[in-house]
Amino acid sequence: MTPDTVYQLLLDHVDQDLLIDHCCLGLTWTVCHTQKSIGFAQSPGIPSRTLDFPGTVAGSKARDIATWVRSWNPHQATIGLAAINATINTANNWLIQEATRLTDQAMGNLAVFDYLRPRLQHQKIIIIGRYPGLDVLLEGLDVTVLERQPGQNDLPDPAAEYLLPQADWVFITATSLINKTFPRLARLARHAVTVLMGPSTPWLAEFARFDIDFLAGVIPVDARRATQIAAEGGGTRLFGEGVCYGLIDIGQDNLKRLKQKIADCAQQRQQLQLAMENWYAAGHPERFPEYHRLEALTNKLSQLDTHFKRQWDART
Structure with missing residues (x-):
């Protein structure tokens, strides 16, 4: 496999005929709508007044916009992944239909960790990306957080080269598909139990080819409400009112x-x-x-x- 393999896989699953009805590059979440579904991706958090594509996304073929996922421009790559998710993460996607809905757990991204916490006892856990409230929820566990902009208790992301091969569990944010770090992170974590997670996650069983064991993505609860929250700058508020988390095991064949x-x-x-x-x-x-x-x-x-x-x- 080459680093581009995962991006070709994603594009191979994009419907050739679907059009983008609406796209919103929100403060925290980017949302794309097609006739079939809604797709999310985490926004770059980098302000720009000189983007050259605004006004061209809606009405375009989803396939054309999806190719932006290969771009090194973070705004284009984000919209590209959101477009991909809007074509893959549909109501008839069997993974979404069979996923365990995490509606009784802690809010936001913490729902995934809350649900899996009993399995994380006595394990060496590496989490790619800092989530608010994580330290309290996972207190007492052996947790290391890797962050591109590390806080007081975090390690910088280059530490992945040293720590991931020794980990028992690795949680990989799906924004790694946007910043192009996913192929390397998945390779380093191939001997761990791996979870690809976040609203940016495409619901594809083929991620098992990259040694991903579990997918933890979002399932729309109210697409209209989710779009409104994202458009108005919502972050964690997206969860509960707009979407809920789902979890599914895709690693049985592995x-x-x-x-x-x-x-x-x-x-x-x-x-x-x-x-x-x-x-x-x-x-x-x-x-x-x-x-x-x-x-x-x-x-x-x-x-x-x-x-x-x-x-x-x-x-x-």
Whole structure:
């Protein structure tokens, strides 16, 4: 896979014939409407008076606007992802239909952490992005927050290179699709239990190809109200009145593949162990020629077992 693979995947799922009915680049949330649905993406938070596209989005083909997700202009990339979500995150999307709606949990993004908190005990947790109220909700847990503009208790985002490979759980904000950090973050977190989350999340099961285990996106409760809140600068108020969070496990097939990898590795190791026994039984005094390969397989099997247990515990 290349870093662009995920963006091509998103564009491949955009309806060729849909038009953008309305688009609002709000203070916190950007909203796109099509005839089928509504799509969100987190706004850049960077003011600009010189954007060259205002007045051209509504009435355009969603497919054309969706290609902006590849742009390095944060405003264009944001609208591009919102357009993608407006075509993918429809009422007949089976993931949305089967997702667990988090309506009894804490408000806003905290609903996801509140729901999963019982599974996070004794785990090393990395969260990409700072969420208001997070410290109180997850008090007592081993949590590290990585933030592009770190606060007092946060680490800068380059720490991901060092910390994500050692994590048990990693929560990746879907705004990483906008700023182009998603491919690297997903790669670094591939041995952890991963959650792609936020209103910017496209409801696509194919994210499992990037070792994402859970999707935690939003489901419109009142599209008109959600649009009004976003247009009037709303942030956390979007949740509850406009949308609610949903959570779904998309990593079951990855779990099956991991189980098969363990079986294959164990079989290879067993064969080498038998070959080593025969080697020494034949009277060879020197070290078994395949010893280093056997040692590597033993280490790999240990890592796979740890990975599998982590995934299994996340679902029990």
